[in-house]
Amino acid sequence: MSKPTLVIGNKKYSSWSLRPWLLLKHSGIDFDEIRIPLDTPEFKEQVRQYSGAARVPVYIVDGHAIWDSLAIAESVAESHPELWPEDPVARAFARSMVAEMHSGFTALRSELPMNCAAHGRQIEISAAALSDIQRIETLWQQCAAYHDGQGSWLFGRFSIADAFYAPVVVRFQGYNLPLHKATRAYCDMALQDAHLRNWMADGEAESEVLDIEEAGTV
Numbered sequence: 001m002s003k004p005t006l007v008i009g010n011k012k013y014s015s016w017s018l019r020p021w022l023l024l025k026h027s028g029i030d031f032d033e034i035r036i037p038l039d040t041p042e043f044k045e046q047v048r049q050y051s052g053a054a055r056v057p058v059y060i061v062d063g064h065a066i067w068d069s070l071a072i073a074e075s076v077a078e079s080h081p082e083l084w085p086e087d088p089v090a091r092a093f094a095r096s097m098v099a100e101m102h103s104g105f106t107a108l109r110s111e112l113p114m115n116c117a118a119h120g121r122q123i124e125i126s127a128a129a130l131s132d133i134q135r136i137e138t139l140w141q142q143c144a145a146y147h148d149g150q151g152s153w154l155f156g157r158f159s160i161a162d163a164f165y166a167p168v169v170v171r172f173q174g175y176n177l178p179l180h181k182a183t184r185a186y187c188d189m190a191l192q193d194a195h196l197r198n199w200m201a202d203g204e205a206e207s208e209v210l211d212i213e214e215a216g217t218v
């Protein structure tokens with residue numbers, strides 16, 4: 001059997017690519033990476049070789065493509081059930097907040113692009129983006145009720161919820177935002193994670209600059 005492959009976009013900007021990449025790393029799965037830079041004339045043609053949806057990420061296992069970050073996460077969790085909290089109530093909460101991330105937070109996502117090269121930038125945000133941030137802070141606080149007592153991630157051990165909110169951690173360190181102490185503590189812990197640090201370092205080293213993803217002032 002060949003090694004699985006994850007097709008990703010720019011590490012600097014591709015928040016949807018970061019999610020499966022991080023959970024694969026935390027699962028100890030050995031995989032190859034194919035990086036297709038976003039926003040180029042060739043992007044669609046290149047990514048269509050792997051998925052008709054023409055978006056990254058795409059995960060290829062035994063020649064079969066799994067596209068969309070949530071489908072990849074659920075597929076990986078079939079052989080790595082520890083990626084979800086063990087307790088069914090905690091697991092349902094984790095699944096709900098992952099689904100909410102996957103389908104929502106549009107103001108946050110459009111006004112505060114994930115940018116691994118941004119650190120503490122000044123930015124003006126709308127009431128809608130502030131409301132998204134407050135909702136995320138509430139969710140993170142609510143996770144404490146389901147903590148398994150084993151670590152500092154949202155549910156204790158690292159889970160798909162941490163992978164799905166990792167781009168939010170990158171955003172929260174990228175822009176100067178009014179955040180609760182508990183939010184900062186979770187972000188500081190996550191930013192110490194060796195895998196997330198590697199991704200961010202690779203992203204920061206990338207030479208492409210996409211104006212549409214650049215927000216805030218240094």
Ligand SMILES: N[C@@H](CCC(=O)N[C@@H](CS)C(=O)NCC(=O)O)C(=O)O
Pocket residue numbers: 009013014015016017038039054055056057067068069070102
């Ligand atoms: N729902 C998809 C979203 C994937 C997505 O929008 N990926 C972006 C990069 S972060 C992309 O491929 N953009 C290129 C395009 O839409 O042309 C997922 O969860 O994987």
